[in-house]
Amino acid sequence: MSEYIIKNGKVYDPKTGIKGDVSDVCIKDGKIAEKVSSKAKVIDAKGMTVMAGAVEVHAHVAGPKVNEGRNYRPEDKLFTYKPTGKNTRMAGCFSIPTTFKTGYEYARMGYTTVMEAAMPPLYARHVHEEIKDTPIVDEGAFPVFGNNWFVFEYLKNDEMDNVCAYISWLLRTTKGYAIKIVNPGGSEAWGWGENCTTVNDPVPYFDITPAEIVKGLLTANEKMGLPHSIHIHSNNLGNPGNYETTLDTLKIAEGVKPNNKFGREQVLHHTHVQFHSYKGDSWANFESGSKEIADYFNKNKNMTMDLGCVTLDETTTMTADGPFEHHLTSLNHLKWANVDVELETSSGIVPYVYDPNIKVCAIQWCIGLELGLLAKDPMRTFITTDHPNAGPFTRYPRIMKWLMSDKARQDMLKGFKNSDKVIAATNLASIDRELTMFEIAQMTRAGPARSLGLYNIFGGLAPGMDADVAIFNIDEDKVKDPEDIEKAFSAASYVFKTGTMVVENGEVISNGNKRTLWVDAKIPMNKQVERDVQMKFLKFYSMNLNNYEVSNHYVPNPYVIEVEN
Amino acid sequence: MDIVKLTLNKVPELFLEAENITPDQFAGKNAQQIGELHVYMGNQTAKISDYFKVEGKGGATAADTRIVISGPTDKVKYIGMKMTAGEIEVQGNADMYTAAWMAGGKIHVKGNVDSFCAIGMTGGEFIVDGNAKNYLGASYRGDWRGMQGGKITVKGNAGSDTATFMNGGTIDIGGDVDVHLGTHAEGGKIIVRGNAKGRVGGQMVKGDIFVLGQVERMMPTYVYKGEEEAELDGKKQVFKVWIGDMGERHGKRKGEIIYGKIYIPSGSVEAETPAAQVAKKKKLTEKQLEKVKEAFKDQEPTVQQVRTYIFDSFDVDMKPMQVSRLIEGLKR
Numbered sequence: 001m002s003e004y005i006i007k008n009g010k011v012y013d014p015k016t017g018i019k020g021d022v023s024d025v026c027i028k029d030g031k032i033a034e035k036v037s038s039k040a041k042v043i044d045a046k047g048m049t050v051m052a053g054a055v056e057v058h059a060h061v062a063g064p065k066v067n068e069g070r071n072y073r074p075e076d077k078l079f080t081y082k083p084t085g086k087n088t089r090m091a092g093c094f095s096i097p098t099t100f101k102t103g104y105e106y107a108r109m110g111y112t113t114v115m116e117a118a119m120p121p122l123y124a125r126h127v128h129e130e131i132k133d134t135p136i137v138d139e140g141a142f143p144v145f146g147n148n149w150f151v152f153e154y155l156k157n158d159e160m161d162n163v164c165a166y167i168s169w170l171l172r173t174t175k176g177y178a179i180k181i182v183n184p185g186g187s188e189a190w191g192w193g194e195n196c197t198t199v200n201d202p203v204p205y206f207d208i209t210p211a212e213i214v215k216g217l218l219t220a221n222e223k224m225g226l227p228h229s230i231h232i233h234s235n236n237l238g239n240p241g242n243y244e245t246t247l248d249t250l251k252i253a254e255g256v257k258p259n260n261k262f263g264r265e266q267v268l269h270h271t272h273v274q275f276h277s278y279k280g281d282s283w284a285n286f287e288s289g290s291k292e293i294a295d296y297f298n299k300n301k302n303m304t305m306d307l308g309c310v311t312l313d314e315t316t317t318m319t320a321d322g323p324f325e326h327h328l329t330s331l332n333h334l335k336w337a338n339v340d341v342e343l344e345t346s347s348g349i350v351p352y353v354y355d356p357n358i359k360v361c362a363i364q365w366c367i368g369l370e371l372g373l374l375a376k377d378p379m380r381t382f383i384t385t386d387h388p389n390a391g392p393f394t395r396y397p398r399i400m401k402w403l404m405s406d407k408a409r410q411d412m413l414k415g416f417k418n419s420d421k422v423i424a425a426t427n428l429a430s431i432d433r434e435l436t437m438f439e440i441a442q443m444t445r446a447g448p449a450r451s452l453g454l455y456n457i458f459g460g461l462a463p464g465m466d467a468d469v470a471i472f473n474i475d476e477d478k479v480k481d482p483e484d485i486e487k488a489f490s491a492a493s494y495v496f497k498t499g500t501m502v503v504e505n506g507e508v509i510s511n512g513n514k515r516t517l518w519v520d521a522k523i524p525m526n527k528q529v530e531r532d533v534q535m536k537f538l539k540f541y542s543m544n545l546n547n548y549e550v551s552n553h554y555v556p557n558p559y560v561i562e563v564e565n
Numbered sequence: 566m567d568i569v570k571l572t573l574n575k576v577p578e579l580f581l582e583a584e585n586i587t588p589d590q591f592a593g594k595n596a597q598q599i600g601e602l603h604v605y606m607g608n609q610t611a612k613i614s615d616y617f618k619v620e621g622k623g624g625a626t627a628a629d630t631r632i633v634i635s636g637p638t639d640k641v642k643y644i645g646m647k648m649t650a651g652e653i654e655v656q657g658n659a660d661m662y663t664a665a666w667m668a669g670g671k672i673h674v675k676g677n678v679d680s681f682c683a684i685g686m687t688g689g690e691f692i693v694d695g696n697a698k699n700y701l702g703a704s705y706r707g708d709w710r711g712m713q714g715g716k717i718t719v720k721g722n723a724g725s726d727t728a729t730f731m732n733g734g735t736i737d738i739g740g741d742v743d744v745h746l747g748t749h750a751e752g753g754k755i756i757v758r759g760n761a762k763g764r765v766g767g768q769m770v771k772g773d774i775f776v777l778g779q780v781e782r783m784m785p786t787y788v789y790k791g792e793e794e795a796e797l798d799g800k801k802q803v804f805k806v807w808i809g810d811m812g813e814r815h816g817k818r819k820g821e822i823i824y825g826k827i828y829i830p831s832g833s834v835e836a837e838t839p840a841a842q843v844a845k846k847k848k849l850t851e852k853q854l855e856k857v858k859e860a861f862k863d864q865e866p867t868v869q870q871v872r873t874y875i876f877d878s879f880d881v882d883m884k885p886m887q888v889s890r891l892i893e894g895l896k897r
């Protein structure tokens with residue numbers, strides 16, 4: 001394998017504590033190395049920024065709902081296609097890019113690892129087919145557990161061992177990475193025409209509450225010692241006044257200590273917090289609840305979060321929160337798809353236009369950025385757009401610009417049609433914090449890698465780690481125009497994935513050696529769970545158990561994270 | 566105003582995709598520069614000058630540029646796509662997507678146009694002396710933003726699915742239109758001076774449709790409201806008004822619910838509500854029964870086939886159950 005030495009660049013690496021000092025980075029045999037031979041190819045990064053490859057903690061990039069979004073939004077594809085290139089295949093779409101575009105665009109922005117945030121177990125094969133077709137980036141997928149009948153029944157009967165055995169079996173069967181919880185209980189309640197909008201609303205028939213579901217899965221996660229914490233999208237998403245539900249959910253984790261051998265320090269990840277930080281009791285008096293959420297977050301160190309920043313684009317919302325999508329289409333009257341996934345979850349899709357001239361949208365934009373700026377620990381705060389829900393992931397460079405430049409934010413605020421009202425309903429105008437390049441590295445590299453339990457492999461530049469390196473043509477100390485930040489992060493000068501140069505001068509030059517990450521929790525299946533699985537498939541599932549498993553040929557290049565008990 | 570003359574030498578082998586033929590692209594360019602702009606044929610990229618003789622030059626701005634296109638242009642697509650100002654005259658026919666997403670200026674086609682013309686149009690004027698095919702002034706597939714502004718005038722007939730998802734602007738059809746007029750419309754005004762084939766205003770939320778001839782069959786989800794005075798062509802006239810689509814959501818203005826409206830001139834040939842039709846004709850005469858027997862002799866026709874035959878031949882709208890019994894009867 002080839003050797004590289006990256007010279008003269010300003011390195012930002014939380015893992016080794018380098019904060020912008022000029023330093024060499026060596027790559028050998030796919031890993032970061034102490035030193036390389038004289039044959040190593042020299043990359044001159046003078047005046048440039050060098051970081052580890054970024055780690056995406058939450059995006060919807062593969063699987064049935066993503067594909068249905070592509071399928072029912074031909075207008076999202078219009079005028080976006082780029083023809084086949086020397087190293088790339090035809091790729092297009094804006095808010096729901098094709099698998100190829102997904103891989104290329106992440107790589108061009110310096111991202112080298114991506115987590116698909118919601119995998120319905122029943123359709124796990126589809127998720128893995130798309131992951132397989134997404135070039136360059138290593139990917140994992142989070143199966144959803146928050147509305148699963150097995151989980152409900154075992155938790156209700158206080159059978160924690162069975163919960164763990166079932167989770168372990170499902171992770172192995174679906175080649176999943178972590179425990180995802182979406183609108184706990186609410187997506188199942190929707191099947192009964194209801195929803196759970198507080199943590200104490202019981203699920204019809206199962207008579208279990210969201211609080212019990214979260215607590216149970218949290219306990220199981222730490223009992224099993226999984227690499228990632230539970231990953232939660234709490235109840236009541238997108239509704240004015242929901243910050244209280246969010247706080248109620250976060251409180252469930254109070255006092256719980258992390259138990260794992262992967263260096264993970266937190267026990268709960270709350271995703272797209274922007275959508276969960278709303279005050280007011282209607283859209284008329286809707287306002288930011290970012291202060292309340294950020295205050296809690298700053299005091300409680302056992303959680304991580306990602307932002308879910310609204311980018312003010314026309315996009316496509318898609319979530320396993322079926323009732324929410326049903327609610328959304330009745331608000332915007334645009335086309336809508338919803339599905340119930342048997343014993344496991346539900347799902348829905350609705351296009352959405354975040355119009356900067358609409359007060360609510362502008363306030364949402366503020367809230368996402370406020371959370372990023374009010375949160376004091378960048379190692380626990382990650383940049384996302386909940387792609388494509390609040391905006392496409394291709395806007396990350398723009399979010400970095402907003403987070404790094406007070407001027408860029410104030411210009412936006414002043415430009416809104418309802419500027420005064422937006423400023424009155426939010427905190428952003430009075431926040432002048434500008435994130436540093438090092439903090440960006442924490443929020444997009446080290447932080448997410450640590451929360452996923454992958455900080456020994458990804459998100460840093462210490463010798464022995466995977467050689468995922470991104471080099472951007474920007475010097476933090478010489479930025480004149482905030483636009484330079486967006487430009488530099490949109491197209492990296494060089495990107496290495498496990499030691500292979502995949503991007504050069506902003507163009508994809510190699511399809512890399514993509515791997516699928518999944519977690520083998522190694523808890524043996526017990527007789528009871530085995531019997532329950534068989535019975536459920538016999539009685540309720542529309543599919544045969546034999547057709548359920550994601551067999552090995554769906555995952556041709558696996559990277560198995562093994563949990564030693 | 567400067568004029569650019571484009572003359573198509575011969576009919577292209579495949580369809581020519583010419584979205585660069587707009588005043589916006591031609592402005593500030595001389596004949597040679599215009600000739601260098603690309604056109605696509607199949608998966609090949611060519612230059613405008615490979616197919617057209619280019620004379621004259623573009624004006625300083627799009628608004629100062631007039632393009633006159635002659636020759637056998639039946640297979641040229643996307644003429645005037647996204648244009649914002651200036652003029653285009655097509656002396657013959659034009660193919661699909663002419664005036665698509667047009668935002669301003671004027672396009673005049675002296676012959677016929679194909680489907681998807683003026684989709685998503687937001688402004689300007691589009692005139693067709695001949696006929697237009699399907700999806701005129703509609704939205705792009707999947708999109709909810711059809712024609713939003715400007716004016717379309719077709720002197721001849723228009724095809725099916727005209728004005729799907731229209732939400733602004735005016736469409737004026739001199740002749741007839743095929744099925745599905747103004748489906749999903751949420752605004753705008755459509756005038757059909759001939760007849761409308763049926764399924765008019767399906768899922769329409771808001772907007773006005775004038776049909777000066779007949780609506781072949783009114784949708785069952787429209788309700789007859791009575792006579793109303795409205796202005797058309799600068800003079801006030803009395804129309805019979807239907808409101809709907811009752812199966813859809815409808816907004817309110819000043820406490821009153823807004824519906825889509827279909828206007829038919831008072832005193833024109835009675836347009837019938839489905840209920841009136843069912844009341845009048847639901848049985849066949851002996852003679853008609855014989856004809857049905859003859860038509861399907863030695864066959865095993867489906868209910869659909871027989872029902873359609875009866876409707877087309879005798880204008881009798883029978884219920885499927887009736888038809889089913891009739892077929893049983895004929896067998897015996």
Ligand SMILES: [Zn+2]
Pocket residue numbers: 058059060117233271272319386389
């Ligand atoms: Zn999400």
